[in-house]
Amino acid sequence: MFVMREDGKIVGAFASEQEFATEELSDDSAELVAFLNPTAPAVYxxxxxxxxxxxxxxxxxxxxxxxxxxxxxxxxxxxxxxxxxxxxxxxxxxxxxxxxxxxxxxxxxxxxx
Structure with a gap:
């Protein structure tokens, strides 16, 4: 997957390289997995x-x-x-x-x- 970052954080992930997303991460990258599977916000x-x-x-x-x-x-x-x-x-x-x-x-x- 190719990712787009802002201030070092992943803000987008794409199956193919984009002008704005040229960094490639493996599909099992912990950072990518966390981005694609965000945790539900805590109830308060x-x-x-x-x-x-x-x-x-x-x-x-x-x-x-x-x-x-x-x-x-x-x-x-x-x-x-x-x-x-x-x-x-x-x-x-x-x-x-x-x-x-x-x-x-x-x-x-x-x-x-």
């Missing part, structure tokens, strides 16, 4: 209180007002949850909500483990 839990403490006062007011306009189901899940699990369906919904309210970069920061 964020206590909901931590999310609130990560928000500024202004952001908290914005999130609270925006949450009040959401469906009863989403508000019910948010209000009853004590934590957010990264492997739950709600995590993706919360990420999309926070992205729409605070922007993608801030949503990513808030939802870090």
């Amino acid at each position: 839990i964020i206590p909901k209180m931590v999310l609130w403490t990560r928000l500024s006062d202004a952001e908290a007011n914005t999130v609270d007002a925006a949450m009040a306009t959401q469906s009863a189901k989403l508000r019910g899940i948010w209000n009853s949850a004590s934590e957010v699990r990264s492997d739950s369906e709600f995590f993706g919904t919360l990420e999309a909500f926070l992205t729409s309210v605070l922007g993608a970069d801030r949503a990513t920061q808030l939802l870090q483990p």
Whole structure:
């Protein structure tokens, strides 16, 4: 396999040589095998209180007002949850909500483990 690297890390693998991928590695190369078979990200839990403490006062007011306009189901899940699990369906919904309210970069920061 021919690989493409950025900053020393494999970022692409190809069966044939490419203009941008001229380094050849054996198919059983540990580095290539690891690239082709990435491990699943670890599941993590964020206590909901931590999310609130990560928000500024202004952001908290914005999130609270925006949450009040959401469906009863989403508000019910948010209000009853004590934590957010990264492997739950709600995590993706919360990420999309926070992205729409605070922007993608801030949503990513808030939802870090």
